Amino acid sequence: xxxxxxxxxxxxxxxxxxxxxxxxxxxxxxxxxxGTRLARAVLGPQPIGMAFGxxxxxxIAVLFAYPLGxxxxxxxxxxxxxxxxxxxxxxxxxxxxxxxxxxxSEVLRSFLNILIFLVINVPLTVALSLLLATALNAAIPFRxxxxxxxxxxxxxxxxxxxxxxxxxxxxxxxxxxxxxxxxPVPSWLVNQNWAMPSIAIYVTWKQLGFxxxxxxxxxxxxxxxxxxxxxxxxxSWWHRLWSVTIPGVRTVTTLIxxxxxxxxxxxFTEPYLLTAGGGPNGTSASPVLxxxxxxxxQNHPDFASALGVxxxxxxxxxxxxxxxxxxxxx
Amino acid sequence: xxxxxxxxxxxxxxMGLAACGSGAAPSSTKGxxxxxxxxxxxxxxxxxxxxxxxxxxxxxxxxxxxxxxxGQQIPASQxxxxxxxxxxxxxxxxxxxxxxxxxxxPDFQQAGGLVPLNDFPGAVSYIQTRTGSLASMYKSPxxxxxxxxxxxxPVVIFxxxxxFAKAGISTTNPPLSTYSEFLATAQKLVSSGAAKYxxxxxxxxxFYESWYDFYPLYAAESGGKLLVENGKxxxxxxxxxxxxxxxxxxxxxxxxxxxxxxxxxFADGTAAMAIxxxxxxxxxxxxxxxxxxxxxxxxxxxxxxxxSYTIPTFSDAKNIGMYASCKNRGTAWDFLKFTTSASADxxxxxxxxxxxMRQGLQKAYASYFTANPDYTDFAVxxxxxxxxxxxxxxxxxxxxxxxDWSKSVIFGTSSxxxxxASAASAINKLVSSSSSLP
Numbered sequence: 001x002x003x004x005x006x007x008x009x010x011x012x013x014x015x016x017x018x019x020x021x022x023x024x025x026x027x028x029x030x031x032x033x034x035g036t037r038l039a040r041a042v043l044g045p046q047p048i049g050m051a052f053g054x055x056x057x058x059x060i061a062v063l064f065a066y067p068l069g070x071x072x073x074x075x076x077x078x079x080x081x082x083x084x085x086x087x088x089x090x091x092x093x094x095x096x097x098x099x100x101x102x103x104x105s106e107v108l109r110s111f112l113n114i115l116i117f118l119v120i121n122v123p124l125t126v127a128l129s130l131l132l133a134t135a136l137n138a139a140i141p142f143r144x145x146x147x148x149x150x151x152x153x154x155x156x157x158x159x160x161x162x163x164x165x166x167x168x169x170x171x172x173x174x175x176x177x178x179x180x181x182x183x184p185v186p187s188w189l190v191n192q193n194w195a196m197p198s199i200a201i202y203v204t205w206k207q208l209g210f211x212x213x214x215x216x217x218x219x220x221x222x223x224x225x226x227x228x229x230x231x232x233x234x235x236s237w238w239h240r241l242w243s244v245t246i247p248g249v250r251t252v253t254t255l256i257x258x259x260x261x262x263x264x265x266x267x268f269t270e271p272y273l274l275t276a277g278g279g280p281n282g283t284s285a286s287p288v289l290x291x292x293x294x295x296x297x298q299n300h301p302d303f304a305s306a307l308g309v310x311x312x313x314x315x316x317x318x319x320x321x322x323x324x325x326x327x328x329x330x
Numbered sequence: 331x332x333x334x335x336x337x338x339x340x341x342x343x344x345m346g347l348a349a350c351g352s353g354a355a356p357s358s359t360k361g362x363x364x365x366x367x368x369x370x371x372x373x374x375x376x377x378x379x380x381x382x383x384x385x386x387x388x389x390x391x392x393x394x395x396x397x398x399x400x401g402q403q404i405p406a407s408q409x410x411x412x413x414x415x416x417x418x419x420x421x422x423x424x425x426x427x428x429x430x431x432x433x434x435x436p437d438f439q440q441a442g443g444l445v446p447l448n449d450f451p452g453a454v455s456y457i458q459t460r461t462g463s464l465a466s467m468y469k470s471p472x473x474x475x476x477x478x479x480x481x482x483x484p485v486v487i488f489x490x491x492x493x494f495a496k497a498g499i500s501t502t503n504p505p506l507s508t509y510s511e512f513l514a515t516a517q518k519l520v521s522s523g524a525a526k527y528x529x530x531x532x533x534x535x536x537f538y539e540s541w542y543d544f545y546p547l548y549a550a551e552s553g554g555k556l557l558v559e560n561g562k563x564x565x566x567x568x569x570x571x572x573x574x575x576x577x578x579x580x581x582x583x584x585x586x587x588x589x590x591x592x593x594x595x596f597a598d599g600t601a602a603m604a605i606x607x608x609x610x611x612x613x614x615x616x617x618x619x620x621x622x623x624x625x626x627x628x629x630x631x632x633x634x635x636x637x638s639y640t641i642p643t644f645s646d647a648k649n650i651g652m653y654a655s656c657k658n659r660g661t662a663w664d665f666l667k668f669t670t671s672a673s674a675d676x677x678x679x680x681x682x683x684x685x686x687m688r689q690g691l692q693k694a695y696a697s698y699f700t701a702n703p704d705y706t707d708f709a710v711x712x713x714x715x716x717x718x719x720x721x722x723x724x725x726x727x728x729x730x731x732x733x734d735w736s737k738s739v740i741f742g743t744s745s746x747x748x749x750x751a752s753a754a755s756a757i758n759k760l761v762s763s764s765s766s767l768p
Contacts, residue, residue: 083654084421086442106733163592171589172526190533190588192741276534276590281741282733296412297537298726299437 075305097306120200133215151209162273195284222248367658370424375403378682397661418443425656433718445652446474462689467717479687483607483646484711487628493602497524508635516585528585530601537729546644550630554642558719563754574746608708645715685712723760
């Protein structure tokens with residue numbers, strides 16, 4: 001076997017298909033140079049695959065992993081933003097930021113707000129998107145038009161949608177005019193009891209198109225024979241939905257629930273724009289909105305980072321419990 | 331496998347550090363004050379200020395071809411403070427920003443983002459000679475000037491003459507001098523159907539909104555007290571309580587709106603009154619494309635009554651900051667003086683209607699005020715403005731105040747007096763600490 005430089009050898013390995021596999025399986029030290037072994041140890045048996053995957057891995061590392069790690073570090077220190085090159089003390093403060101977060105009444109209120117949001121938004125999202133997807137999956141007139149209509153809010157900029165909802169739900173707006181004396185006083189977005197439910201309904205409506213699309217895709221995989229068999233057995237529409245459709249799209253339901261929870265936990269634009277910064281009286285403030293106000297506007301990234309870390313842990317816990325329940329059901 | 335993980339991890343970390351931790355150290359040495367060359371500046375995105383800024387830059391560049399100034403509008407955002415703060419952290423701010431809010435100066439200073447103007451020979455004398463006694467409000471606790479007092483927009487009451495006439499209220503001398511007169515006028519405006527709301531300051535919980543509802547009236551009622559003086563909140567007092575009770579009554583009777591709105595409620599006729607400064611006159615005269623409003627101007631009310639424009643009000647000032655990334659600070663200082671000269675101030679007044687923070691304004695630009703009598707009252711007021719206190723945690727101070735104000739005065743869920751006491755207690759703690767958790 002002629003001698004080749006290690007890099008070339010690697011390239012040959014990568015392009016020789018099954019040959020490469022065989023060589024990769026050779027025990028270390030059998031006819032390979034040290035450099036090749038080192039390169040393989042670093043880059044693995046598929047260096048070209050690594051090269052293809054590296055940009056995305058780097059993207060994740062730089063834009064997600066590093067900021068997350070930095071946020072965790074900041075949350076344990078006294079920290080504020082400074083100009084580059086400005087040297088200031090950033091003492092380790094242990095759990096002080098976490099204690100401050102967990103004893104802050106506005107933060108606790110924001111977590112309650114998100115709970116209210118999730119209790120309304122998640123079931124509504126799952127139920128409505130499944131029902132509408134089932135309807136749109138059937139042979140109804142103007143099906144394509146309906147599908148597009150439901151999808152439009154999802155692809156339209158939030159700011160534009162918020163302007164429409166402000167017009168509809170503001171004091172004396174279209175909704176108040178239609179409801180007349182039944183409309184709440186004060187109006188929806190300035191009513192402490194209705195502000196967060198209004199946001200939850202808005203987000204449900206805005207996200208519905210995407211979730212309908214997921215369900216439509218899942219419904220294609222439910223065997224038609226099951227519906228035929230159920231019909232022959234005399235099952236009603238409701239029974240077919242309950243016994244065939246819902247079990248058939250269970251994995252997508254799990255995905256939608258997770259996505260809806262994540263959307264809820266990251267709520268920012270709606271309280272920022274729809275209820276003027278989390279009003280009235282903080283009843284629609286979200287943890288992410290507070291992170292922005294406290295971390296960016298007030299230059300307390302240490303507090304905001306602790307809040308962010310708690311939020312991440314909270315979401316992971318909810319998702320973990322949800323996955324556990326799902327697994328047990330399965 | 332382990333080795334691979336270590337190598338990839340190390341590469342990632344180093345690249346991450348490079349991405350997030352890079353940036354040139356600011357030229358913080360005093361040598362930079364003697365450095366001359368090209369600089370960049372930001373100015374407001376207000377149409378008239380853009381015109382002024384472009385003209386000043388062009389005039390400077392003609393005279394100083396080797397020290398070229400590049401001007402641009404401040405990047406768009408919810409507030410200028412956010413943009414400037416982010417730019418300081420990234421080290422990408424320009425040499426001068428002609429839109430620096432005095433309330434944000436303590437935070438920018440803490441971040442090491444501002445250059446003390448005292449570094450320049452004759453700077454203190456220049457500032458104090460131009461601005462007079464008002465300059466002291468802009469001095470930081472360390473005794474240095476980190477901002478050049480530039481222009482104010484003393485806020486007063488604007489009223490819609492058409493809606494006042496519709497409600498049968500005098501349009502030349504409307505009864506707005508006392509709180510009780512103001513409330514009666516407001517009730518008449520709404521009950522007559524002339525306007526949906528009497529007045530509509532933004533109910534948003536943003537920290538700066540109190541500058542346009544509570545603070546001007548508090549300045550007037552208290553005889554010119556700042557929110558914080560000598561390290562203590564001043565507003566938990568009869569003056570603060572009177573102002574809070576006045577606004578609470580307006581909200582309670584639905585004379586002031588609590589919902590978020592888009593656009594200017596005074597310009598579109600939703601509200602019959604507004605608290606704004608002279609910058610808005612161009613808008614209300616229909617020069618900015620919006621429909622013209624037949625407006626009148628009245629001084630701020632007090633509980634005992636006021637009919638004078640010498641009553642203290644909020645300045646709504648925007649100043650000039652020199653920022654730490656600036657390399658050619660000699661040029662920046664010269665340009666700053668060039669744009670705050672008597673001639674440049676005259677152009678600013680003519681083009682924008684905003685009041686340069688210069689002593690003897692009426693005398694210096696007598697011909698302008700003769701030709702534009704609408705602006706005379708603002709010139710009078712400009713000598714009696716108060717500013718946001720220059721204290722640590724300034725933005726947080728205003729946010730805490732706003733939160734308690736929203737709860738009690740706007741949404742009525744707690745007593746205004748209790749809310750003022752609570753806000754005062756929190757603010758006293760904040761200003762006594764240079765860096766405190768929220």
